[in-house]
Amino acid sequence: MIESCKVAVRPELVEGHNDKSAHPSNLRTNGSIVAGNEYKFMSKKLRIATTSLAGCFGCHMSFLDIDERLFPLLDLVEFDRSPLTDIKHCGPCDIGLIEGGICNAENVHVLREFRKNCKILISIGACAINGGLPAQRNHLDLGSCLTEVYLTEPGLAHGHIPNDPELPLPLDKVHPLHEVVKIDYFIPGCPPSGDAIWKFLTDLIAGKTPELGHGLIKYD
């Protein structure tokens, strides 16, 4: 099961990498970027940060579905900010995995923190990629959504629209991550299976262009 997890890191993960080379379209059209430059894994573990924005943590649950493969993964990586570590802010990382789209101001701040700190940023799951279920409010007016949910919905009489200053303000529309910052890779699925996440990460860590193929690439 772990034989495909070669102990090598991709060139972008070492000093002086060119961000543009990590773009999937470049890798697709110029395979030699990856093929010719496999760097031996030295002593340093890759650092991975993960977070859920306008998501349901389903993608994180699916990530845990790689089950005992977490152990060989932990030989290669260590976790920075993540629900798994409870670290609250992201430091310099090699890979950032983000589930969920952008539905409020705080999501934008967290996403920018990840982009600033992560050499490779990956959208994981339907919501990060196209807004998913939260984006199904996009053709509705936000004000009338809030009014219906908190004021006029039967059974919620005399409620009020939450206005605590600690609550992040919702955005007018829900956005996929790539509309706000540059995203290097996408793992579709709702959620992507543990096998898909494992295949994608091990390909990436091994310095290959990640490919899912039939059975692992799913939009549902």
Added chain:
Amino acid sequence: MQAALSAGHYIPHLCYHPEFKPHGSCKLCTVKVGGRTAASCTMPAEAGLNVESNIEEMNGLRRTLVQMLFAEGNHFCPSCEKSGNCMLQALGYDLEVHTAGFRHLYPDRPVDASHPDILLDFNRCILCELCVRASSEVDGKNVFALSGRGITKHLIVNAESGLLKDTDIALTDKAMQVCPVGVILPKRVGFRVPIGKRKYDQRPISAQALDDAPRQADAGDSCAACEGSP
């Protein structure tokens, strides 16, 4: 397209259907012929044509077309009951489309649930006109039509009220069977086959299309698609 399918060569397609006149609108079947690109469904076959289809240049174009279709409509696969049986989704899988990439338009397209047995979810319409063609050419009912131009082009129901309940569409109509995506859906059967056990969950569309496509030989002497061509 017919010649390629008859010869056992799959060319990705959405708006082409062997039982109807080629339409040439989705452009997924674009191939390279003599250095130029052409929609293979409307391109007459000739002896000696050099056609390139499964090459990265054409698949790259197809990938972009699929991405634009995903960005243009509201294609939320996780909540769509056609998921797993959807040709657009299956082509996305085959072409390794991981994201729509473009800015999503999130259009406002209300559903038509007026008919007791049939649901119309316009959010997923890709304007292939297969239902339009099936309803007029096979059912003789003209239930569907396209209206508007450019980005405002959309599928409409031919009834004074604009509602499906005021047409004579029936569950047995050809128009009910041809939608490649999840627009025209019979009610109350959506999840009879669970997600994960559906058509394109089993095998990729490229491995199934040839089995599904009636070859020209099967269709006998007359082929609706060839009418009018020399």
